[in-house]
Amino acid sequence: MSLNFIPPPTQKIDSDIARLAGVELYVLRLDLMHPWVNGNKWYKLKYNLAQAKEQGYKKLLTFGGAYSNHIYATAAAGKLLGFPTIGVIRGEETLPLNSTLSFAAQQGMQLVYLERATYRQKHSFEVQADLRKRFGEVFIIPEGGSNLQGVRGCLEIVSAAMQVFDTVCVACGTATTLAGIAMSLNPKQRVLGFPVLKGGFLAKDIENLIQNYLATGLPTPYGSPAPWELICDYHFGGYAKVKDDLLLFSQQFTQAYNIPLDYVYTAKMFYGVMDLLKQGYFSKGDRLLLIHTGGLQVLKQKAHQ
Ligand SMILES: Cc1ncc(COP(=O)(O)O)c(C=O)c1O
Structure with a gap:
């Protein structure tokens, strides 16, 4: 990929x-x-996306702040590689969207907001189960692409x-x-x-x-x-x-x-x-x-x- x-x-x-x-x-x-899709972002996404594809997932969900480079890159990579994306954004929606989020939305990313206390628990089983209930079978990439597949890409x-x-x-x-x-x-x-x-x-x-x-x-x-x-x-x-x-x-x-x-x-x-x-x-x-x-x-x- x-x-x-x-x-x-x-x-x-x-x-x-x-x-x-x-x-x-x-x-x-x-x-x-x-x-x-540049910088270290692609390297952290690469094997996450490969795994999503291998495991038959059709949609990606990930997390970030309103200025997140990772949200920006995931939205673009998803669009280019044919994955619909959901971006779970920390805090409340602020309109008009800043340029990071409006770019992400233009790439087709669905933006949803989690209030800060819940956002802090975003990697917990409960919050992720809730997100899966809401959005169906999604492949979840942690904030910043920071997991072992992310490390693997950075090699x-x-x-x-x-x-x-x-x-x-x-x-x-x-x-x-x-x-x-x-x-x-x-x-x-x-x-x-x-x-x-x-x-x-x-x-x-x-x-x-x-x-x-x-x-x-x-x-x-x-x-x-x-x-x-x-x-x-x-x-x-x-x-x-x-x-x-x-x-x-x-x-x-x-x-x-x-x-x-x-x-x-x-x-x-x-x-x-x-x-x-x-x-x-x-x-x-x-x-x-x-x-x-x-x-x-x-x-x-x-x-x-
Ligand atoms: C431009 C830029 N440089 C460096 C980093 C730091 O990367 P890491 O979280 O893997 O230390 C980030 C965050 O992903 C970033 O957006």
Whole structure:
């Protein structure tokens, strides 16, 4: 099952900061793969959709906030691959719909709203049984595509041809993407995760994702994860919180390298990497691969506000 993807290009960043640090910097542009289904989203959806098809499901149901990149991508992928979709949105309906939800609705996604307390229980048996009663036989994908099938897809982000990189850097929400990347790298490589939420609770989640994935016997090239680490100093106050210097950095970076960054995820990771380069955090001669995980529809959102 595939869409018409452009193979994601790897772009070199010619930066004085990297040169001074003796480090080579590249960006894997997952944002360019497809106009609507791009970034890490497709990787997290791919095996979920394959499983839905294999098991004979005709409809998909998933969850997200009103600005969710995952809702946006699932609506588009469903339309392109012939799955009707239902998007269960956190909170109350706000009209007019923002650009994420109006895009999803245009793709034919049926939008339904769950008040916040019930939404928090969305992955419970009771809430899901209720949704099945309401919508019939639906294949349920968790919020963000964050399950073991999601991890499985993320093993395909960094290909075997990218073994020349010593360190891979990625922004983390649930860290499903990081878990998949860690299991795809060879043991001499490593992955650094930059959480965009405050709290420092992710390490345990990553351990669980990795252990649970390994327990399924699903394929991994090396049988164990490469070293991974979380850099927790660049969340800028928490999810979707921004500060002026993050916005300024993001604008300047886009201008200098023609790479748009979303301020919820990728801008925080790119900021963090550039800051660490200035501090001499990386070893001379290191080759870094920064994963651009997409999320650029949030910029349209801003433009519409
Ligand atoms: C643009 C973007 N980057 C990074 C992430 C973080 O992914 P994960 O939840 O797998 O850590 C997300 C969330 O899915 C995202 O939308």
